[in-house]
Amino acid sequence: MTCEQRTMEATDAHTLIQNRAEEWGADATTSEAPFPGAEDVTGYWAQLPRQQTAQASI
Numbered sequence: 001m002t003c004e005q006r007t008m009e010a011t012d013a014h015t016l017i018q019n020r021a022e023e024w025g026a027d028a029t030t031s032e033a034p035f036p037g038a039e040d041v042t043g044y045w046a047q048l049p050r051q052q053t054a055q056a057s058i
Helices: 003-009 013-024
Strands: 029-035 038-047 055-057
Antiparallel strands (some): 029 038, 038 055
16 A cells, blocks of 8 residues: 555544655654644644755644
């Protein structure tokens, strides 16, 4: 199963971000923190180093 297929089947934000980071490769990092403006909601982020300029958040 490809990363894209796993992303389409994911049912939660944490899994979506993990799958996206896998698609981007070894340089991708993930993090989680309270979502800005909604402290009771957890936000998840995947990022690549600046030179690759990709970012996703859910």
